[in-house]
Amino acid sequence: MNRRDFLGSIPAATAYAAALSAAPEEASRDLTLWYPEPAAKWTEALPVGNGRLGAMLFGTLENERVQLNEDTLWSGMPRDWNNPEAKKYLPEVRRLILEQKDYLAGGELCKKMQGPYNQSYLPLGDLRLKFDGAGGATEYRRELNLDSALASVSYRANGVRYTRELFASAPDQVLVLRLACDAPGRLSFTLMLDSLLRFTVEADGSNGLALLGKAPSHVDPNYLKTANPVIYDEAEGHGMRFEARLRVVTTGGNVSTARDSLHVEGADSAVILLAAATGYHGYAQAPDLSAAAISALCRKRLAAAAGKPYAALRQAHIADHQRLFRRVALDLGRTPAAELPTSQRILSFGEQPDPQLAALYFQYGRYLLIASSRPGTQPANLQGIWNDMVRPPWSSNWTVNINTQMNYWPAEVCNLSECHEPLFDLIAGLSRTGAKTVEVNYGLRGWTAHHNVDLWRHSAPVGAGSGDPRWANWALAGAWLCQHLWEHYAFTGDRKFLETRAWPLMRGAAEFCLGWLVPDKQGRLVTCPSASPENAFITADGKTATISAASSMDLELIWDLFTRCIAATKALGVDGDFRLKLEGARGKLLPLQIGKHGQLQEWWEDFDEREPGHRHISHLFGLHPGNQITPRGTPELCRAARISLERRLRAGGGGTGWSRAWVINHWARFEDGELAHESVLALLKKSTSINLFDMHPPFQMDGNFGGAAGIAEMLLQSHAGEISLLPALPKAWTDGHVRGLRARGNVEVDIEWRAGKAAGAKLRPGANGEFKLRAPKGQALAAVESRGKRLVFAAPADGFPLLKLSAGNEYSLMFAGV
Numbered sequence: 134m135n136r137r138d139f140l141g142s143i144p145a146a147t148a149y150a151a152a153l154s155a156a157p158e159e160a161s162r163d164l165t166l167w168y169p170e171p172a173a174k175w176t177e178a179l180p181v182g183n184g185r186l187g188a189m190l191f192g193t194l195e196n197e198r199v200q201l202n203e204d205t206l207w208s209g210m211p212r213d214w215n216n217p218e219a220k221k222y223l224p225e226v227r228r229l230i231l232e233q234k235d236y237l238a239g240g241e242l243c244k245k246m247q248g249p250y251n252q253s254y255l256p257l258g259d260l261r262l263k264f265d266g267a268g269g270a271t272e273y274r275r276e277l278n279l280d281s282a283l284a285s286v287s288y289r290a291n292g293v294r295y296t297r298e299l300f301a302s303a304p305d306q307v308l309v310l311r312l313a314c315d316a317p318g319r320l321s322f323t324l325m326l327d328s329l330l331r332f333t334v335e336a337d338g339s340n341g342l343a344l345l346g347k348a349p350s351h352v353d354p355n356y357l358k359t360a361n362p363v364i365y366d367e368a369e370g371h372g373m374r375f376e377a378r379l380r381v382v383t384t385g386g387n388v389s390t391a392r393d394s395l396h397v398e399g400a401d402s403a404v405i406l407l408a409a410a411t412g413y414h415g416y417a418q419a420p421d422l423s424a425a426a427i428s429a430l431c432r433k434r435l436a437a438a439a440g441k442p443y444a445a446l447r448q449a450h451i452a453d454h455q456r457l458f459r460r461v462a463l464d465l466g467r468t469p470a471a472e473l474p475t476s477q478r479i480l481s482f483g484e485q486p487d488p489q490l491a492a493l494y495f496q497y498g499r500y501l502l503i504a505s506s507r508p509g510t511q512p513a514n515l516q517g518i519w520n521d522m523v524r525p526p527w528s529s530n531w532t533v534n535i536n537t538q539m540n541y542w543p544a545e546v547c548n549l550s551e552c553h554e555p556l557f558d559l560i561a562g563l564s565r566t567g568a569k570t571v572e573v574n575y576g577l578r579g580w581t582a583h584h585n586v587d588l589w590r591h592s593a594p595v596g597a598g599s600g601d602p603r604w605a606n607w608a609l610a611g612a613w614l615c616q617h618l619w620e621h622y623a624f625t626g627d628r629k630f631l632e633t634r635a636w637p638l639m640r641g642a643a644e645f646c647l648g649w650l651v652p653d654k655q656g657r658l659v660t661c662p663s664a665s666p667e668n669a670f671i672t673a674d675g676k677t678a679t680i681s682a683a684s685s686m687d688l689e690l691i692w693d694l695f696t697r698c699i700a701a702t703k704a705l706g707v708d709g710d711f712r713l714k715l716e717g718a719r720g721k722l723l724p725l726q727i728g729k730h731g732q733l734q735e736w737w738e739d740f741d742e743r744e745p746g747h748r749h750i751s752h753l754f755g756l757h758p759g760n761q762i763t764p765r766g767t768p769e770l771c772r773a774a775r776i777s778l779e780r781r782l783r784a785g786g787g788g789t790g791w792s793r794a795w796v797i798n799h800w801a802r803f804e805d806g807e808l809a810h811e812s813v814l815a816l817l818k819k820s821t822s823i824n825l826f827d828m829h830p831p832f833q834m835d836g837n838f839g840g841a842a843g844i845a846e847m848l849l850q851s852h853a854g855e856i857s858l859l860p861a862l863p864k865a866w867t868d869g870h871v872r873g874l875r876a877r878g879n880v881e882v883d884i885e886w887r888a889g890k891a892a893g894a895k896l897r898p899g900a901n902g903e904f905k906l907r908a909p910k911g912q913a914l915a916a917v918e919s920r921g922k923r924l925v926f927a928a929p930a931d932g933f934p935l936l937k938l939s940a941g942n943e944y945s946l947m948f949a950g951v
């Protein structure tokens with residue numbers, strides 16, 4: 134194909150949907166996870182979700198299980214987690230560390246500044262279907278189509294083809310499961326609901342069932358060994374009520390209800406509609422919506438959905454999903470491995486090249502974000518919205534010392550900006566609870582959060598007096614979370630968002646940081662107490678300690694926040710005095726240090742790490758997701774950061790899960806495509822379940838999101854004031870294309886490459902602007918065309934031209950050196 138063909142052949146993202154529907158089979162084939170067998174365990178089942186309701190389909194023949202979640206179903210209620218004693222200990226902790234360098238004593242004292250542990254995300258229940266006579270089934274297939282967001286099962290039994298199709302509809306706010314067969318009257322099954330929480334089940338009229346429950350008022354994290362970890366309390370609002378209500382609509386056959394089950398006999402097909410709701414009505418209120426109010430909500434949704442034909446529900450769902458999903462297409466090449474069942478591709482991964490699996494994993498990350506995070510819902514937690522345990526790992530909470538932020542790394546670059554919204558709401562909540570925390574615990578203004586957040590916007594250090602301060606007492610979640618507000622603005626250019634929502638929250642987080650910083654003996658500003666989540670270090674006398682001052686991550690986070698706040702005040706033309714304060718303080722921050730190995734130093738002093746291969750790589754925050762450290766902007770720090778990463782990896786770090794996903798992003802920022810790709814392969818090989826869930830282990834969804842973001846980062850970067858095309862393209866992805874990624878400055882980007890070189894690109898700016906364009910290594914921009922006209926651009930000395938682009942136009946880029 135020559136350049137002309139390419140330029141003529143890439144449809145704009147808007148036209149992409151049309152192109153996809155012109156070749157639906159081919160597109161679906163490469164966007165489908167499929168299996169010749171049912172799920173043997175939960176992490177093999179297939180997830181669907183509408184941001185609020187989640188379900189896992191097992192596809193079991195005789196005893197089907199659809200495991201259910203609702204994103205506000207948590208234990209507990211609002212309470213006071215702040216610790217007024219903390220204020221008393223803070224000066225002493227600082228004296229011990231800054232003056233005496235007694236890190237052990239300082240760390241011990243930090244425990245006295247802690248409050249209670251956070252609450253748990255809970256499973257709603259299970260929809261169970263019992264089919265008679267499905268034994269001996271043949272032609273079994275179970276699949277999840279990412280393009281239509283439909284999970285399905287099909288098999289032949291006793292000469293009849295049976296199908297099941299499940300989706301979670303965002304427009305209709307119900308789960309929909311359709312069962313059908315290709316012979317009249319051959320569909321019979323019994324339907325039940327149950328839960329791991331306290332519940333009762335009752336029939337609802339002649340064709341419905343309802344599960345009514347109450348959640349515990351308290352659940353201890355799974356890692357605590359306590360006598361009574363799950364506590365129920367009868368009082369209204371002490372633990373929330375919840376409900377799942379379903380209705381069955383059949384074609385042919387009879388429906389009969391027993392006390393707590395429903396039986397369908399001899400139908401042609403059946404549609405099960407399920408609605409769910411809880412007593413939650415805001416993080417600051419007791420979750421005390423009455424059972425009647427919850428039922429009314431479920432009934433209303435069911436009645437509305439039942440009034441529509443199945444085809445209409447299905448079509449509305451698909452259209453809604455594709456509006457988001459189809460914005461991005463990725464082709465990394467295809468080998469025969471792509472024909473195999475997904476389970477086989479995962480289990481034998483590495484035996485033959487399978488670049489398409491990386492593309493599928495990327496799109497799965499986007500699918501999961503659409504399914505677990507929509508405007509108005511809770512943000513994706515450690516498990517997205519999918520959880521089958523009363524005491525899930527780490528309470529399935531929002532862990533904000535990396536995990537929650539990683540969930541949202543793909544949001545902007547992967548063109549799912551709306552899906553970022555729930556995180557902004559969480560930040561707004563934390564700015565209130567966290568303001569109280571910093572006032573009570575530290576006597577400061579502004580707000581922050583510590584490393585664990587729950588539905589109630591828990592903002593204080595957890596640990597209950599015995600948590601390890603290396604995670605519990607880290608106080609800079611506010612700064613990190615605010616990066617997401619700025620990035621949303623940077624990608625969308627939404628000034629109103631910056632002004633009304635982002636800036637007040639960023640300002641509050643910066644105010645806290647200004648108060649939290651203290652001068653060291655030379656008058657430079659440092660943080661104390663300070664951890665480098667979640668590693669420990671070895672003191673001069675050979676002891677293990679976790680708390681010192683001025684960890685590099687703290688300094689990088691504060692630099693990041695202040696820098697973005699300074700930019701925000703300029704963009705908005707507000708708060709000049711505050712800007713001066715921030716500029717002054719940023720100038721006095723202790724500079725990042727390079728240690729004895731040439732590495733980017735992790736702590737205040739050049740300590741050795743307790744675990745040189747620790748999974749957290751906190752001190753590289755400034756490289757990614759920050760932009761303080763860049764190959765051309767800060768070459769020395771960048772070299773040091775690379776040495777730090779190499780040392781971590783040599784010692785076994787970056788092994789699996791989110792840690793490995795972070796490493797993909799790091800190598801992408803070092804513009805090293807081969808090493809980034811090695812980590813993509815490691816993620817798929819070492820920590821991916823056959824349903825493509827990331828296994829940290831245990832299952833944690835952050836790796837999925839971080840992996841998808843890492844793949845995007847290999848193809849497109851825009852954090853350093855330029856749009857950089859294919860900055861880390863590995864040899865293994867020889868030919869391919871990506872359409873619809875987004876760059877900062879509000880631009881949509883398509884790139885096509887052949888034999889490892891850019892063959893062409895398109896830019897679709899959403900606003901007028903000047904963009905510096907970095908062509909791939911060894912290539913140069915040759916020409917830019919829009920509407921048949923050549924764009925004149927200067928070729929500055931560095932060879933990376935500034936393009937003046939206008940909103941609403943599409944620009945085709947051609948490269949020399951192909």
Ligand code: FUC
Nearest residue numbers: 515527532536604667748
């Ligand atoms: C931190 C990490 C763990 C895990 C947990 C949710 O404690 O160190 O690896 O990701 O958060």
